[in-house]
Amino acid sequence: MAARRVRRADADDGARLAGLMSAFLDLDTAGLATHGHSVDAVLASENHIVFVATNDDELVGFVTASYRRVAREPHLICEIDELYVSPEERRDGIASRLVEAVAEEARNRRCARLYVASNNKRRDGHAFYERVGFDPYGGHFRIKL
Template identity: 40%
Template sequence: MTGDARRHDAAATLRRARLDDAAELARLSAQLGYPQQETTFASRLRRLLVSADHPVIVATDDDRTLLGFVAIEHRLMLELGERVEIVGLVVDDRARRRGIGQALVRAAEDWARELGVADVMVRSNIVRTESHPFYEGAGFTRTKTQHVYRKRL
């Protein structure tokens, strides 16, 4: 999905995120457990919107209220080569079970194909038990379990 191309799915309209989506993206992210201020999202989104390697695709019914989003990253890993990774996926609590999550995953897969990248990855926190069957149903295969470490600087 290049530029501001739109695609209609039965569940919603998919389009690239715009800066004026920041408040809605923050609202959805809070549902996933990552609350942030709208200004923080606007600042991050401003940087992502100019990056060819970090698209954000949103689902909407009315072009204002977002039903969900997928954030994607194209990366080159020294040991594995090129990958597309779904780094964020959330569907509004009120819009779940409508096929929106599947449509957003398909949009990420379509983007990977446009780039000529054969592998799409996603990481799912072990505590998000409802997401594991979702990804498996979308054709993803669990390849490993890992610990994530963080060091504040």
């Protein structure tokens, strides 16, 4: 059986993480180059955390999250920004372990809450988040700038 584990990402994971990000976003090679820079910036940021899931030495999943302050909370809040597990690795608890890694880190930073936004069309994602303890809350709106 393969050795699966979840660990904090580091700078050495950047290129492989960008490759997994391109699968997540269904990007071509040009898009991958752009996202490689974004991945490196997130890995270097003190306001972000990234965990990766590995199967032996292969990256098979990741979660990114960001920390920020809002006026309505006396403590930091944390929000999961992206969560992805390779299709062939799904249904084996990897996504749950990635979310728990972020939750543990958020607790250690004394965050008040952990949030996640999920596309309205992703009913399977909604069911997953509820299964791991999230409650439906509000709605997000956006405008392209």
